[in-house]
Amino acid sequence: MLRALLLILGLCISSTSAAAAPVSRDDPESADPGQAAISTAAGDAVVVTANPRASRAAVAVLKAGGSAVDALVSAQAVLAVVEPQSSGLAGGGFLMHWDARQQQLQVLDGREVAPLSSRPDDLLQPSGEPLPWREATSRxxxxxVPGTVALLWDVHQQHGRLPWATTLQPAIRLARDGFRPSPRLRRSIGIAQRIGVDHSPAFQALYLPGGQPPPANRPFRNPAxxxxxxxxAKDGGPSFYNGxxxxxILAGMAALQTDQPDFRGWSPADLAGYAVVQRSPLCHRLRSYRLCTVPPPSSGxxxxxxxxxLLNQSNALSGPADPQTWRLLARAQAWADADRLYWVHDPKDGAIPTGPLLDPVYIQSRAIALQTSPAARPTPxxxxxxxxxxxxxxxxxREQGTTHLAIVDGEGNLAAYTSSVETVFGSRHLVAGxxxxxxxxxxAFRPSINGQPVANRRxxxxxxxxxxxPMIVFERGQPLLSVGSPGxxxxxHVLSRVLLASLIWREPPARAVGLPHLSRRRNGLVLEQDPPLPWPVALDQLTPGDQPIRSQRLGSGTALLQKINGRWHGAADPRREGTALSAD
Incomplete structure (x- = not known):
């Protein structure tokens, strides 16, 4: 019966998706329909990014003698032009970099910062209630204060080989001369229009000329x-913050202040004071592997x-054909979410108990609870x-508009980088293009509840x-795998399933990114509809018993690199426009 209901729901979603892509806080961007093949590549130097133009730019840099960081700068600059709905120069992100010669793992935090004029109640209505989500995204x-340019500049100063200006040339050409907008870009423009763009004449003029997305058959240009x-390219990264x-940027923010008098604006100190933070990687062992990722303020x-x-403690690491593994994966996601959404905040406000939250005794107690109380709603x-x-x-x-890229160069240096502008096209405000x-x-929109502060308050x-x-996995002290995803x-949820497939199920990279996803959410269990590879279990075996199930497309964008028999193998998630290329 459940299988029949899921099929009917899937048909309903399919019949409406062509007319209107979903607009929600969880899933503003659905998977690209009709992507048939999973892009893969293998060699000593491999690139996986969210867009073929970005991948080609990165490969060209590697072939010209550039490092993984040079390729990263070039790829992100191109993504700012061709995938502006997901990331760009006025966003932020996190980078993991492995220096093969120094045998050193580095984490750079280029996350955005609240300006000095910020107040805890900035996203509350006069009544004290939170602003509606759509309205808040446009405020x-x-x-x-963006961190992307500062991060790219800082890491290029440390690890770049080619001139900074050289790495930006592909993006400059694409913005100046134009490119044919992809179906995903045009679809994302339509989604932004449904979320709301009336507050931004600049967005409408550039991305909705005549009220419609740019034609697919003509070059789209962004001269600004x-x-x-x-x-x-001429003045370097510091010009973004001081030049x-x-x-x-400050003039553009002042114009927004004129339009919205309750906005207190930015000062020159907001930009001049921005600094990338180098943080210690957050690492934990899983069997023979050492998994390393970015620490707070990221909770992912x-x-x-x-x-x-939790899955390891639950002895739930059997193969993909075992329904119990999928059921416990969904529960483990929810129990991990309960902890991270409660405990994580900006480390500037004090230590975060990441070590105790990964303590084996604590994990064992949580694993027992999720198995013995499957109907219980997880709490921190x-x-x-x-x-x-x-x-x-x-x-x-929630955050949505995000991209990920993974690069390894011929010397074994790795860059795993996730960046974002948040909701599709961020605030939809534009400055300097x-x-x-x-x-x-x-x-948190509410800085306190019943007089008690919320950890992640503004x-x-x-x-x-x-x-x-972004994550890099080590075995016997050397990188084995690099992975990350938007979503x-x-x-x-996406990455735990991909790592389960790669490390435990021993699936090859293409299958690891192509297998279905599930996502445990407050309002039920979401099962991926029409995944690139079919579900290995019957969906009616996955019912959690305590919460409803719904089926929908999930728009992940995993970029995976894995070392197999001495060569790097890359796979790009087919749910977006991801492309894997070798520079060999």
Missing amino acids: PQAIG LARTLELL ELAQQ GLAVLQTLA GLPPGLAAYPYALPEQS MVLNNQLTDF RPGRRPVSSMA GRSIP
Whole structure:
């Protein structure tokens, strides 16, 4: 009976998706329909990005003698032009870099920062209730001080081989001369239009000429972004924060302040004071592997590590044909989410108990609870060393407009990088051709509940919690695998399933990214509809018993690199436009 209901629901979703893509806080971007093949590549130097133009630019840089970091800078600059709905120069992100010669793993935090004028109640209505989500995404109060350019510049100064200006040339050409917009870009413009763009004449003029997305058969140009990239090429990354570009950004924010008097604006100190933070990797062992990811203010990596640890303690790591593995995976996701959504905040406000949350005794107690109480709604646990809960239990937050790329160069240097502008096209505000993020909606809208503070509350100079989780997996001290994905709050759900497939089920990279996803959410269990590879179990065997099931497309964008028999093998998620290419 359940299987029949799921089939009917799937047919209903399929029949309506062509007319209107979903617009929701969980899934604003669905998977690309009709993508047939999973893009793969193998060699000593391999690139996987979310767009073929970005992958080609990165490969060209590697062939010209550039490092993985040079290729990263070039690819992200191109993505700012051809995939502006997901990432860009006015966004933020997290980078994991492995220096093969130094045998050193580095984490760089380029997350957006709340300006000095921020107040905890910035996204509340006069009544004290949170702003509606769609309205909040368009508010200038949602725009964080961007970190992408600072991150790219800092890591290029450390590990780049080619001139900075050289790495930006492919993006400059595409923005100046134009490119034919992909179906996904045109579809994303339509989604942004449904979320709301009336507040941004600049967005409408560029992306909706005549009220319609740019034609697919004519070059789409962004001359303002071309000029921005040319300035960055000439003056370097610091110009974004102190130079001519900084003046343009501040002028654009001042114009928004004129339109919305309750917005307190930015000061030159907001840009000039931005700094990339180098953080210690967050690592945890799973059998013979050492999984490393980014620490807070991202909560996504912690959730992946917890999810896999819970499954390991539950002895639930059997093959994909076992329905019990999928059922326990869904429960482990939910229990890990309960912890990360409660405990994680900007480390500037004090230590976060990541170690205790991964403590084997604590994980064992949580694993027992999720098995013995399958119908229980997970709540945050109290890890060892803590006697009381210091925060209020927050409402769930989400982020969506994200991209991931993975690059390995011929010397074995790795770059695993996830970046975002948040909701599709961020705030939909534009300055100097750049899409401005709305990452500050990742703070809790309510800074306190019943007089008790929420951990992830908005304050000046703080970085909001993120779900981004680039990862590098080691075996016997050497990198074995690099992975990451967009997907907003579902990023840990996607990555825990991909890592389960790669490391435990021993699936090859193409199958690891192509197998179905599931996502345990507050309102039920979501099973992927029409996955690239078929479900290996009957869906009626996956009912959680305590919550409803729904079937829908899930728009992950996994980029996976794995070393197999001495060669790197890359696979790109077919749910988007991802492309894997070798530079050999």
